[in-house]
Structures are given as structure tokens and as C-alpha cells.
Amino acid sequence: MSSLPRRHPAINAMVQAWSRLRPSWLVYFSIEEASLSEGLRAAFAATAMLLLGKWLNNPLFAWAAIGAFWTCLADAAESPRRRLASMGGFALLSTLCGGITAFASGAGIPYAVAAVFAFSALAGLTTIFSSAAYQVALLAAVACIVLVDKPQHDLAAAAPLLTIYFSGCVFATLLSFTVWRIHPFAPSRYALRLAYARLSELARDCARLIEASHADAGDWARHATEVRAQARAAIEAAYRSLLSMPQARIDGAKAYQNLSFAAADAESVFGYLIAISNAAEYAHYGPLRRTRAARCLLAMGGVLYRMGERFEVPSADYPVSLRQRLPALSRKLATPAEQNLSLPPMPADQGSGGTVRYEEPWPIALRHTLLANWERLKQNASFESLGVRHAVRLAVATTAAYAAVKLLHMPSGYWATMATLVVLQPSNGNTWMRGLERAAGSAAGAALAAAIGLLVQTPLAISLVVFPLVCLTVSLRRVSYGLYALFLTPSFVLVADFAAPASELGYAVARLENNVLGCLFALLVTYLLWPKRDTGDLKSAVADAVRNNLAYLIAALHETPATFAACEAARRSAGLASNKAEDLLKLARLEPLRRTDGLRNAKATLEVLRRIAGTSTRLRMSRQTSASSQALGDWIAASSEEIARGLSGHAPASAHVPYPIADLGAAEADVVNEVTQLWHLVMQDHAAANWSDPLKPRRA
Template sequence: MPLPLRYSAFTSLFLMLRRWASAFPLRNASLSEGLRAAFSAGTMLMLGEVLHNPQFSWAAIGAFLTCLADSAGTNRTRLASMGGFAVASTLAGMFAATLSGMGMPAGLLAIMCCAGIAGFARIYGAATGLVLMLAAGVSAILADFPVVLWPLQHSHVLIYFAGCAWAVCLGLTVWRIHPFAPARHAVARVYGALAELTRIVGSNTADLNFQDENAAQTRRHVRADIAAAKAALTAIAADRADSHSLYENLLIKLARADALLDCITVLGDLRLSSYATPSSRQRLGRVLQAMALLLGEIQHSLTTPRHNISDADDARAVLRLRQLIGRMPSRAAQSLKLPDLHDEAGLSVLADWKRTARKEPCRPALRDSVMDMLQVAASHLQTGSAEVRHALRCAVAAGATYLIVHLLELPFGYWATMATMLVMQPSIADSWSRSMERAVGSIVGGVLAVLLCLFIHSPLVLALLVFPLALLAMGLRPVSYGLYATFLTPVFVLVADVAGDPQQQLSNALLRAGNNVIGTVIAIAATYFLWPRRQEANLHHSLSQMISVNLAYLRSALDATHDATQMHGYRRAACVINIENGLLLQRLLRERELEGDGKQTSQKAHHARVSVALSRRLASAATHIWLHGRQDASHEALAQFDQWLDRMADLFARRLTVNASCSRLLHQRPVMRDMAQADAVETLCLLALAMYPELQRASEE
């Protein structure tokens, strides 16, 4: 291959890998969760090696899954989730194993009951649903093993429960979570995401399209992290919040994160615009890289356990950020000022946040709680809600998987049943994404397990390898479900191989990976054909609203009397609606909800993607007009421009009938001398053609 072609192929591969890696926010990796799960499972395996009892692989599985069921929060909440999983999974496993001993029809009924109850439990919250779905998965595993309670050293059920209890004790003693730790780490993730966004928009790269897409995706991650941090702060009890200065510091940092996101978004618009001068782009790049370093320091201070966050440190960090923003041109620096949260307005914001952390009401009696839960379940059953259909879907899918693997007599078929249960999600889009990640992760993880089994045959070494693999699986779970599934497969393969025949390690790894793929395929089929749940959405209407919001931002930027606070609000609204429409398009494509044949669907998807990209470009042009635009045009030209924008707004709002007159409207576009204004006009015309392709045909006629 000639050298230029080889270099081009290498560059294309590198860009492809960069695009793939940008979807994994590694800043969300949790080392603490990974260490806890690895230590819990690893100690059980090592104890089994010391006692020469291979049944302790059940204890390792129980310890790992108990760590997976842990819902961060107070010790009471964690005990309820982990302890509840230990009891529920053990009882569900004994129930399924007892009925399976009576025959396959009875076992099928047990699996369907466990899966249906777990799917229906989502009405009590995602945490409850996760705990019971994991318990249902354990029932699928234990169903193929007869219940043995005595002698203790041969009772896999009691050894499994002991592993669960060990993980609970470890999580509530050695690995206790400080009441402010979840909120502190959540705010740290926000600043880590802000630092990453700043590095992306401040980096020097030749591929501006990839940089813009990567920045848009990271902004979506930042807004999701901000929402999660708000929930974590709200979950802190009021009596702890009012008596701790750390709570106020976290509130201030999170409230300032919104303003920082707006500021970084605007700076990114200025730097990534095609008409920015090289000198201004270089200047903005230096400012953004310095901001990225500072935001990274703030993240590090939040993640350091022994570092006390003081008011002086917060004031020093804000002063440095304001100095960096002050290096911008005077007009931009004045518009991008960070709000002072210590003034009267800032104190009112903090007071509103504090009011959200109410004192917990008096807990009702156990009888009243049970009655309330029964009433909620009865109301869902009477109305036939989406949760009821999800429960039926889980029961039928799990039952079908159980039936198939037993009729075909597949070894380790319970992994397929468990995979079906864990992959099932209420909506088609979520199930499709989770299924694909699970299938690919299982295949890659199976290959990894095969490679390990080819070269390692010692049970002791296999037990030691579980530690790093479990650490990676649990540590990367907040980053990506696919990465989690990739390392989860070799964890369970190695745990089972410690108790199995070393000569069967290779075939066992292949069988478990294959069963995972079978389970995901059945889950996908069930999601599409059994009471499919699709969220109703009008893509064209949503895209029209997106363009209208971005157009409103443009018109406010053209107004010489605009207010900086109001402009930040317009830019934030444009950013949010652009992200929401990008996510909506992805969901509709996964649910196959775009009407028409294959060619029409492809064209609609292409026009929608173009509309989202052009909307981001329109927002960037509006930002440039707001901060750097010059009103060189005459009042008459500006009035004509404003009238043309009125007509375009009517077109996107469907107040005008799409016909030849609208096509002439695009040809009669105003001629603007300012580059940003001219780019806004061109972008609006391209948006009109993307939204209404018939305008192109009308102009040709």
C-alpha cells in the first residue's frame, strides 16, 4: 500500500476510535465500588481455596451481586437494598429450585412468577426494581440446582447467603459511605465533565465537525450530571444540611456549575465558529485550556476525602475563573461574568435549594406501609399500566428462554435466562441499546475468558484474577453498560471455573458467552413483539420547536437592548432543546418509528440529523452576533432583515403554507455584510430546505 494511502487509513481509524471513545465518560468510573466488589468476591474465593471447598464460588457470586444491588444513600437505605437482595434472592432461588424439582412445567411457572414480580416492582422505584430483578436472575441460576441445607459445607444455598451477608457487613462497616460522600462525588463529576468540555472546545484539531459533535455530546453529559448532583444534594437530610458548612459549599459549587456551563458553551460557540480569526481562536484556546486546568483542580479537591472545602478556597477559585474570563474582549467579558452567589440574589437561590431538603416525615407503621404498597399495586393492575405490560413481557420472555434452553438441553442455560431478565427494559429504545451492549460485551468478555483459560489452569490463579476483573466490571459500570458486561462475563466464568473441572474451562467460557447472546436476542424479540412500549412523539413538530427556540435566540442577539442574563437564558434553552431533539431522533430510530419504506426512513433521518446540526450552527452564529456582532447595516436593512425573520418564523411554525411563495422567500434572502449575520441567514435557508424538501422541488420547477 502506498504511504499516503496507508497514512489516510491510519488517520481514519484513529478518528473512528476517537469518536467511539468519546461516548465513554471515564470520569464517572468508581474505584471505590470496584474495590468493594472485588474484595468481597475475592475473599470468598480465597476462603474457599483455603478450606478446599469449591462451593464458596456461590459465596463469591452472592457477594458480587449484593454489591451490585447497593443503592447509595444512608446506612438505612443501603441496608434495605443489600439486605433485601440477600433475603429475596435466597428465598427466590429456593422457591425456583423446589418447583423445578417437581418438573419442568413447575420450574417454568416459578421463573415466570419471579420475573413478572421483579418487572412489576418498578412501580416502587428503580432501586426496588433492580434489587428484585437481580433476585429473579439468581432464581434462574439456583433453579437448576437441588436445594441442599445440610451438611453446611455442601449447602450452596446457605453458602450463597453467607456471601451476601459478608458483602452487607463489609459495605456497612469497612466501606461505610459518609452522608455527604454521594453528593460530593456527584458535584465532582459535574466539574470533571465541565473540565472535559472545556478541553474539547479549547483543543486544536483539524476536524471541526467531530469537535462540535463531541462538545454537544459532552454538554448532554454535563446536564445529566448536574441533574444527578441536584438529586444527591436533595437527598441529604435537612438536619445534617443545616448544621454543616460543606453542604452550603456544595450548593454554591453546583449552582455556579450552571453558569460555568453557559459560559463554556458560549466560548465554544465563539471558538468553533468558521469565521473566527486565527488570533481570536488561539486566544480563546489558551483561556479555555487554563479554565480546564482550574476546573480539574476543583474536581480533585472534591474527590480528595481529607480535603476540607473552605469558603476561602471557593472564593480563590472563583477569582481565578473571573480573571480568565476577563482576558476576553471587554464586551464578551462583561456579558460572561460569573454570578456572585454571596449577594442577596445568590442567598435566595441557596435558600430555595435548602427548602427542597425537607425533614423526613414520621414513618408510618408497618401495617400502613404495606397497605399503601398494596393500594399502589392494585391501582396499576386495575388500569393496566405500562408497568403491568412490562411485568407480563418480562415473565413471558424469561419463561420462553427457560423453556428453550431446557428443551435444547443447553449447558449453563440459566445464564441465558438471567441475561433476558437483566436486559429487559420498559421501552424499546432502552432495551435495544442495553441488549446490543450486553451482546457485544458478552462476546468480547467471552473471548477474554477463553484467552485466560487457554493459558491459566490453576484454581488459585483464577481466583486471584477475579479481583482485577471484578474491580473493572463494577468500577466501569457507571461509565458504560457495555464495558460492565465485557468484564462481567469473565468474572462469572472464572468464578464458576474455580469450582469446576479445569479440563472444561475453554468450553465453559464459550457456552456462557453464547448463552448470554441467546438471552439478549430473546429479550430484543420480546421487547418488539410483546406489548411494545413506544413513547409517542411528533419528530417534525419537535424539530420545528427546536428551530423556533434557536431563532428566538438569534433575534434577541440582534436586539441592541438585550440583557446578559436574558441572553444566557436563551442560549441555555437552545442548548437543551438541541440536545433533546438529538436524543429523540436516536430513540425513534431505535424504535423504528419513522414512517415510510427504507429509503424514505433514511431520508427523514438524514434531514433530521441535518436540522439538529444546523440548529447548533445557528446558535453559534447567534452567540457571535451577541458578543462580537457589529451593527454596520442601515436601519432599513435591519428592518428588512427583521421582516424576513418574521416570515421564516411563520414558515417553521407552519403558519405559512409550503408552496412556491415560500421558495421565493428563500431566494429573496437579505444580504448582510456581517459574517455572522450572513451565516445565520444561510443556515436558516438550509434549515428550511431540510425541514421542507418540497421547497427544493418547487424552486426547480
């Protein structure tokens, strides 16, 4: 799985610098997540079908191109078995269900409405199974939405269309397992390269803040809640990718040992960078020391970036020579507060961070999967189930959009129905985010399609121009949904023009109008039918983050060589809990609230938790604990109990007793101040009302 060319991390740093100008709630994206290999595969599959249609003078092959494109999007991209199941399953489901929808449309509008409702509901119901199942089912429902605009009346007339469409799906699947095979280690190499790129950005962003004398607490908080959170998520994705590999492919594999060792080492480097950024936030640098520290961190960022690039090279050994540069740089990066804050050595073991998954024989695996899904279905057989509610919402919204475009006689109305289907998400915040990105991306894409239409008019030229557009669409889909929608719009406009030549400007305007209408339907329904507000989940997520971070603080304060693994696990749990709460906070801020006191409280609390995690890591690495560490631990434990009471809505049992910091080390003193700040945040006036529901009006 190759990625877009990266000659120097400074290019990505420029993109990150631009992204910092956006509002804090806006979607963050990084070009590092682009996958050129996936884009080229989808582009080759779709363009080959268009060229074949041009050679055979058969415009129906535009449907084969669409089928090939969707099949590439349905790729689960894990083990070969899962990839075959997802791509092959989509090919069969979309052809069968799309054919049924096309015949229902031919039988009349009521039958078409029933088919749209049924297949949309079934797609929404798959959210109770897994994200991969929902991805396949949603794409199959999209195929139904598009084919409902091609009514069929008899099998003889429908056979050419469905056969050609299915052949495009099969071609993309065969291409993925023959000429365009993805190496079993490729997803893990990609995930590790992205993890080290995130570590590089973490070091470079810390250097930027150190060098900027005007950086304030807000800048450091953004560094912790965004850049650090992305590094944590990328490392977790690398772990999951390694653990998803079947045992048959990793026994005795040197490549797997190198990759699992790299994941463990990334965790170690990540902890060090957390401690450095925390110490740098509190340190008072002179001009020369500031410049020296920034240069060291920039150099570390460059080394980490090059290490990540090496991991994507097949059969490459672990870059020991590059890794050995990091300790020397860390020794030059001594901070005024802790002179012995140094990078830990490379991990001694080569574990992958968890138990390896054994791949069962496929008949047994299929049986277990069906039984597990049946149990999930029985557990969710109620209208109280979030999966069932989302299925009903999705079906109602999609059917309403379909009925509206039929009543308004809108050209290419299936685009509005399709937009409603893909924009509507289980939560309000996600729906808002997806709707805004799709509307903005479609508007820009429509302008691009109109400009291309002035230059490209022949079927051959359309086929060739579709190649880079589809390549960019698929390559950038993980980077940003808005960029995905931007290049998807001209791709579909040109394919539609290939199937039925007309004005590209007309197609572009029609797609823009339909997309905006579809987004409006999705936003309307998400607030009318069982709205799931992200603020409801935010309360429990922040409370969980508080508990996990305080548990890590206590573990770090009393860590011994025998408890190192447990302390590392506590740090990992704290980071994941903070990530989850911060993601929910971003979504909650998109909701129209009557008051925002609860969100401000949550934001301030999460920022303090990031500082507590950083200071805890400093304590572990500096080893400058004082003789009063036992008394400090007791005070922190007592404060944690009071904070837990506050999160539960109870008043404190006693007044908060400050801890004397005169004889404490720098990191310990910072811990005392941070825990005190957290205590006051949780125990402030009306804290219980703010935490339990940020939507409640203020009491008189």
C-alpha cells in the same frame, strides 16, 4: 466515592480523541465515570467469601461471593436509608424468591417454567415505580434464574446453600455501613467532579476545533450534540445528587454550601463555554489568533479539571485561587465577533438550584412510598400500560430462553436465560444497544477467561484473581456496559470453577454461546411483542426541543437584570430538551427503518437548535444588541408561531418573510440565519409526513 487515579486531563483527552473515530450512533463512554471505591468494595466482599470458602474447604461459598457481588450492584448509592433499603431489600428478596425458584425446579420443569415466568414478570412490572426499584427487582430475578439451575427437594438440603448465599449478601451490606462506609457527601462530590471534568472536556474540544483549520460544520455539530450534551447531563446529575441529600445532613454544613456553590458556578461556566464555542464556529481566525485562542481554552480546561479534583477531597475549601484564573484567561480569549465576551463572575448566592428535600421519619416515609406505589400500580392496571407490556415481554422472552436451553440440554443454560433478562429493554433501540454490547463484551471476556484458565488453577489462585476482575467489573459499569460484560464473564467463569472445578475454556465457551443465544431471544421478542419504536417518541421530543430553544432565544433577546433567573431557567430547559431528543435520535437510528428522511430531518433540526442556543447565549453575554431588537423579537415570535404550525402538521399561514440583517450585530445576524434555516427545515416538502412517522413510505 473515590475515582480512578487521574494525574492529568490529557489522558482522558486521548480517550476522547479515540472515541471520536467511532460511528456517531455508537455508545459514548468516558473513563471519568469509573468509581474505584465501589469496585474495591465489591471485590473485597466477593473475594473474602471465596477465601473463607477455601479456608473452610466449602465450595458453596462461591454462592456467598455471588450474593455479595449482586448486593453491591443493588446499592442505590444515595442517602443511607435508600442504600440500606436497596441492599437489604435485595438480600431478602433474592434469597426468598431464589429459594422458591429452586424448590419449583426440584418439583419439575413445569413448576420451574412457572416460577421463571412469574418472577421475570414481577421484575419487569417494577419499571412503573422507579429505576432503583427496577434495579433491585431485576437483580433479584437474576438470582432466581441462576438458582433455578440448582433444584432443591427438601428444606434440610437447601438450607446450607440459601444460608451461605444470604450470608454473602448480609456481609456486603454490613461492609458498606461499617468498614467501607460511603460518606454522605461522597456521591455529590463525585457528581461535581464529573461535571467539572465534562466542562474541561468541553473547553479542550473547542480548542481542538479552533486549532484544526479543517474543522467544518459537521465537526462543530458533533461538538454541540455530544460534548456539550454530556456537560449538561453531568451538571444536572450534580444538582440531583445535591437535592437528594436529606435536610438533617446539610443544615449548617459548610461542605454542602461549597458543593452547592460549585454547582451554581458550573452552570455559569457552562453558559460561557457555550457562547465561546458558538462564536468560535462562526469566527475567522488568523494563524496567531487561532493558536492563542486554543492555548487559552486548553488552559481553562486544565483549571476546570483541577477544580473538579479538589471537590472530591473531603473537607476541602472551595478552590477560589483556581477559579480566579478563569476570568483572566477569558479576557485573553477575545473573539473577533464580540470583543467583550467575558466569563461572568462567580455566583453571589450558594443555592443548590432547587428546594432541599426533607427526609421524613422512616415509618412515615415507608407509608407514603407504599401508598404512592399502590396508586401507580392502579394507574397502570391495563395492557395499554408500557410497564405492563414490558413485564409480559420480559416474562415471555425469559421463559422462552429457559425452555430452549432445557430442550437443547445446553450446559450452564441459566446464562442464556440471564442474558435475555438483562438485555431486553422497554425500547427497541436500547435492546439493540445492550445486546450488541453484551455479545461483544462476552466474546472478549470469554477469550480473557480462557487465557486466565491456562495460568490459574488452584482455589486460592482463583480467589486472588477474582479480586481485580470484580473490581474492574463494578468500577467500569457506569463507563460502558460492554466493558462491564467483558470483565463480568471471566469473573463468573472463575467463580463457577471455584464451585465446581472444570475446564475454564469450557466454561468460557459455554458462557459465550449462552450469552449470544440470550441476546437473540431478547431481540426477537422485542420486535414481536408490542415493539416500542423510539421514532414515535422522537417526534414529540424534537417538537419540545424546538419550543424550548425558541423560548430561550426570545428570553435572551429581551433579558434584563430582573429576568436573569428566568432566562437561566429557559436555557436549562432548552438544553435538557435537546439532550432528550438527541438521546432518542441515537436509539431510533439503531432501528431497521424503511426510510430515514425523518431521522435526517430530526438530526439537522437538532443541530440548528444547538446553534440557536449558543447564539442566544452570545447575545446575552455580548450585549451588542441593536436598536432594532424589538422588531427582531417580533419577527422571531412570528417565525416561532409558523414553526409551531409546521410541527403540528399544518401549512404555514403566510410565506416566510426574511429579516434584513444589514444593520444587525454579528450574533443577531446569526440568529436570523439560524431561525430561517429552522423554518425551512420544518416547512420543507412533506414535512408533516416526515415528522409524524419516519417509518411511512414516501408518497407518490
